[in-house]
Amino acid sequence: MREVSCQLDVVVHRSADLVLTVAPHTAYEVSERLDVRLDGQPVDVIERVDTFGTRRHCFQAGLGRLTVAYAATVTAHRTAGPQPGDDLTYLRPSRYCDSDRLVNVAQSLFAESAPARDTVGAIRRWTLESIQYAPGTTDHLDGATEVFLSRRGVCRDTAHLLTAFARAMGIPARVAAVYAPGLVPMDFHAVSEVLIDGIWWIVDGTGLAPRGSMVRIAAGRDAADIAFLDAIRGQIELVSMTVDARADVLPHDDGVLAVAFS
Template sequence: MKRDVSSRIALNVIRPAELVFAIAASRHYSPESERVSATVDGSPLEPEELLDAHGTRLHRVMAPAGRFVMEYSATLPDGASAEADEVERLVYLRQSRYAESDAMAPTAEAEFRGIQGAAELLAAVSSWVGTRLSYVPGSSLPTDGATRTLLARQGVCRDYAHLCIALLRGLGIPARMVSVYAPGLSPMDFHAVAEAWIDGAWRAVDATTLAPRSSLVRIATGRDAADTAFLTVVSGRADLVELTVGATADVLPDDDLDHLVSIG
């Protein structure tokens, strides 16, 4: 499958700022073509590429005051599947800032007691989250975690992913968050899904069912949204004024929710 992805982020930099972007396709892909550019008031800046955990490519820019624009585009074939070692799987069993698996463990045990097999638990958790939450843009705060999402019964993609992650970890299944480009998503935006370690591989979990899992393009991977944000303002001040995301595939597949799917 071939996918074309793009993003454009415009900022008003009020005070000189150190900016870090996670918008490039991860190292799991070998792009047929790719372009990364940054400008301030039309003058080019050179982003510095840094490699984070799991092949996440970060681009750091020291931006002076002015109108800053970061653009990315790529044409991508299928990529390699992500792997994991024992230490990594232990990390993704622990609670994290937005996926409070210690607090969610009693709920997970009560709701999914008696279900045998990791794949069966994965399907059950995804279905449970998808039916308990309503997708409501703008309904959650950037500081909301899984517990608050469950109480509110609504959220956006990152909230669905956090709740899935917390429940899966509470059931003893390693789980983590992935930010992605998502062909088929409407309205188009950066998307967030969960991944769970099932049958020796990381499997995509998207309780929103808003885009086919097999068309997803991995950007950043981590414990939760704290590790996968598309923009981090490390210092200074920069206000977001425009965000445009594009993602298309030459073939948009059906998504059989009964099948295990890996992002690749």
């Protein structure tokens, strides 16, 4: 069993249409509570589930102070296999996983003839050894190429680079937002998933939390698809955020053994 939660404090400077993505994927059985308020008054929220099982909570907010409180107990997981077309969708370059710009680099770093699992292992090792985990060194405009050149970033950046390298080597890959029990400091976490033998396997370019206890929130081409809060219209400012994720038992993770969401 896992317990996950988050609290957001947001100022709405201009009336906004907002999309919140903090609830676990539909593959999980959850007991949950979501409370959204504007200046202390409840806000009507509509849940929409996309074709990939990502749960998005949509609402409108006028000017004022917006608070979001979400908490869930995760009790079970149903294996969710790949969707038709995943192998094509997640081979293509995207805004932050610009694999087309990194093909030559990837092919020079990793053996083209190696089995997919070995290639992914080599990409992960290179990422762990070469990219310095350094909060505040990248921003929301930086993609995989910028991270490769600077050799610095956070989980979002390593996930983008690892995903882009995998795609450049012909392996379908995507980025996932997760709750990560054991992560220090605690926050929303980003990892990669690679599609091998019909299963999406978790690959963490930071090694900061055990994969076996992670809870998938959303998966997509890159960070543009998995943001925890999007303003489709209007202007908002995130004042503060807290995230918590706990598991009954934190599994050992050597980073090598293949692990899928459970």
